[in-house]
Amino acid sequence: MFFSEVTNQAGTFFYLAPWAVFFPVIGLLFNMAFGRKIGEKGVAMVAVAASTLSFVVAVLLWLSLRAQPEGTVIPLASWMTVVDVSWAFRVDTLAVTMMLVVGGVGSLIHLYAAGYMHYDVRYKGDPGRYGRFFVFMNLFIASMMLLVSGNSYLMLFVGWEGVGLCSYLLIGFWFEYDTKGNLSTENAKAGKKAFVANRIGDFGFMAAMFYMFTVFGTLNFDKVFAEVPAVASANPHALLIITLLLLLGVTGKSAQIPLYVWLPDAMAGPTPVSALIHAATMVTAGVYLVARSHVLYDAVPAAQHAVALVGALTALFAATIAVGQYDIKKVLAYSTISQLGFMVAAVGVGAYVAAMFHLIAHAFFKALLFLAAGSVIIALERAHHPLPEDGGAEGEHHGNDPEGFDPQDMRFMGGLRKVIPVTFWTYLIGGLALAGIPPLVAFFSKDEIIAEAKSADALVYWLLVTAAFLTAFYIGRQIFMVFFGEARSHAAEHAKESPWPMTSVLVTLAALSVAGGLLNWPRPYLAEWLGHTLGEVEAAGLNPVVAGTSATIAVVSLLLAWWLYGKRPLESAGQPDPLKRPLGWVFTGMEAKWWVDELYWAVVLNPYVALSRIAAAFDVRVIDETVNDTAWLTDFVGGKIARWQTGFVRNYALSVFVGVLLIFTYLLWR
């Protein structure tokens, strides 16, 4: 048992590593068993406490690692001894960095969700579902901790699938409604889409693991990495295939081209879910996977190049779509895809520290943006149809809002800076951080990526710079549309600021977004820290040319957004976007997400559905018919033979007698 490790490693907290997984599991089991009895407050307290304890474990591991930066492996139990796979937790600087992000941001979002879901369950009319939400959230924290602390690819995969399951469950949390609260299967379909897209990626991951096992004979990180030089010289193609298959897994989980399509639809989940799973943590699992496998990728430059290109293309492509969206969460979703593209491009060019830095920065500011967006949505909902506790009558519906009102549509917002100031200021900080305005966190992290890309690959560099320009533009457009100008609906005019559990989290995350840059600047603390695991300490420090350029780009882009959306704000919800006329079909394409979903339907899904129909017809006409006919024949023959069974004992005795006679006759005449 793991307590025995205490004696072996006196003075450290390494033996606590499994508890980062156990605490949330205990929390979710408790809430499953007693959730209905302890009420909303109790459920929230248990869930937040479980998540926070998990974070405390991560902090203790961090403290221990400072003294012993080489880390250790904590074995827990054996699993498949034949193939050398066991449940063992890997405590090193990379894993603990991820654990701190997951535990820290996860706990904050749990706290926020305690306030947010109070309203959400009431607007959807099912308060009993409050507990279920936190069970799923704790399950997610447990799975994610398992993912980042596993000591083998298989254990990582267990966590990988666990977070995928939680993602599915939480996207479809309101499975019987659409985002506007009408009965529909829209949310359920969004969850299914995420699951299927991830399954394609998981196929790549699993194939990579199978092939890795045949080549290396193990899935243990240390053993695989130790064998890499030998395999690289003996069988370089094997490494290329493994790394490319892993890349397929990354494109699924981290929403890169071509599998990114599930992430925008995943916004169907409640907003804290979008913040935690689909922005801050789960979708960065792909980046973590590549960083964890850096020994493999470093040995295959072709695969690195593929990773960098996929990331850079995704960064630019998603940024263009984000410019043309009206749904406040869809903009952030495409922004997330774009920022993940930055990270993937960074690991592709070998800038693992920069990628991890941006991952942490993104966890701060994107979680902030999503939570603030959630605060905006709830504020509008509360003004649109107030709950009894906000002074509204039961089931009352304000008829003052324009036709087709949607609390997530930015065209129905405007002027919100006056009514919800805390949300506004925190949103502004998150937005400026995303845009890369110094001295906010993403300025440092994004610059590091761009500087590394410049020295590695010109194409990747230009793609990323263009994406950075669009990033500042779309977030500027969003802020001006949502918070400036005049209110374009009744709800926007009477919006209410969210309660303290929500706003305090927003303020904390805003502070982290401001101060996060200190992690790696002016002293490259993060680079030194991760260097213990990644085996490289980059020449850190700000490249003044790149920093100056990108800061200028961000400012110019924000000014452009102001000129288009801030100077002459939209006056009514129905007015066309000011970009529509100058850009023409380009803007239509951005608005329609470049018809990628339609393309997938035409090329992949429709043929697949047709094939399924044929298979279904074959099943009914051929297989079912054969089985039914066999059953009919048996029944028919049985019915005929049953006549022999008269039920009269003497008949049976006669047949026995006749049988005996026949046997004797045969024996005599033989």
Added chain:
Amino acid sequence: MVPTNYLIILSAVLFLIGVAGVLVRRNVLVVYMSIELMLNAANLAFAAFASAFGALDGQIAVFFVMTVAAAEVAVGLAILVTIFRTRQSVDVDSLHQLKG
């Protein structure tokens, strides 16, 4: 000393009477008696062959058959009593509920 042939013929005749009794009579008690008749026909054959060959095996078999027959009658009559109690009849043809 009676010739073995006669004994075997007697045994066969007794056996056939028993078979005929089982096949044609409907009263369960008579059917039972016919079965006993067949068993004793077999016993007679055993005893006849035993004396003809001068070996004891056949005689021992007779004791076994008698024991088994006694046990069978004990169980069979018990069942018979139960059937009579529930159906007020000992007609074997009235017992045909188990037909397919």
